[in-house]
Amino acid sequence: MENARRGLIGIYGIKCDATSKSFVGGSVSIANKILKHIASLNKGVHENVSLQSEWNVFGPTAFSFSILELTSNKYHLSSHLRSWVSKIPNCEIIDDNANINDKRTLRIKTGIGVNADVKKNLKSLQLGTMDESIHHLIEFYNTIRAHE
Numbered sequence: 001m002e003n004a005r006r007g008l009i010g011i012y013g014i015k016c017d018a019t020s021k022s023f024v025g026g027s028v029s030i031a032n033k034i035l036k037h038i039a040s041l042n043k044g045v046h047e048n049v050s051l052q053s054e055w056n057v058f059g060p061t062a063f064s065f066s067i068l069e070l071t072s073n074k075y076h077l078s079s080h081l082r083s084w085v086s087k088i089p090n091c092e093i094i095d096d097n098a099n100i101n102d103k104r105t106l107r108i109k110t111g112i113g114v115n116a117d118v119k120k121n122l123k124s125l126q127l128g129t130m131d132e133s134i135h136h137l138i139e140f141y142n143t144i145r146a147h148e
Contacts, residue, residue, distance in 0.1 A: 007027075007028065007029030007030060007031055007032060008029065008030040008031060008067065008070055009027070009028050009029075009030070009070065009071055009072065009073070009074055009077070010026065010027070010030055010067060010068070010069045010070040010071050010077075010080075011024060011025070011026050011067075011068045011069040011071075011077070011080050011081055011084050012024070012025055012026075012027065012030045012033065012034060012065065012066065012067050012068060013025075013065070013066045013067075013068050013084070013088070014034075014037065014051065014063060014064075014065055014094065015063065015064050015066070016051075016054045016055075016058060016062055016063055017062050017063065017064055018054070018057075018058040018062040019054060019058070019090075020089075020090055021050070021054060021090050021091075021092075022088045022089075022090060022091040022092075023048065023050075023051050023091070023092055023093070023094040024068065024081060024084045024085055024088065024091060024092075024093060024094060025037075025081070025093065025094035026077035026078070026080065026081040027077075028074050028077075030067055034065055034138075037051075037094070038060075041055045041060075042060075044056065048092075048094055050092065051094065061144075061145055064142065064145075065138050066138075068084055069084070081093065
C-alpha cells in the first residue's frame with residue numbers, strides 16, 4: 001500500500017528516435033518525474049542541455065518514454081541507474097546535477113495540491129492512479145506516433 005501511495009519506484013528512459021540518443025533517470029515516482037521532464041522540455045528550460053536541444057530540433061513526436069525497471073527499494077536506484085547507462089548505447093543520465101544517493105533527492109512527496117474540482121474531474125476520467133494515468137498517456141502518445 002505504501003508503494004502505491006508513492007508511485008512506481010525505478011528506472012525510466014527517454015529516447016530520441018531520430019538520433020537514437022537515450023537518457024535514463026531514476027525516481028521514487030516515475031510518473032511524476034516524466035511529467036516534470038515533459039513540462040520543462042515544453043517550456044524550453046530542461047536542465048539537460050543535450051535532451052533539450054534534441055527536443056527543440058525534433059519535437060515531442062520524435063521521443064519515446066519507457067519504464068526500464070521497477071524496484072521496491074529507493075536505495076537501489078543509484079546502482080541500477082549506473083547499470084542501465086552501461087547497457088544502453090549512446091546513453092546518458094538525464095539529470096546531470098542529480099545525485100540519486102542524496103536523501104533529499106529521494107524525499108517522498110505526500111501529494112499534489114489540487115482543488116476539489118480538479119480532483120472530481122480527474123476521478124470522472126476513471127484512469128486510476130497517477131501512475132496508471134501516465135501509463136495511459138504514454139500508450140496514447142505512442143499510438144498517435146504510430147499513425148503519423
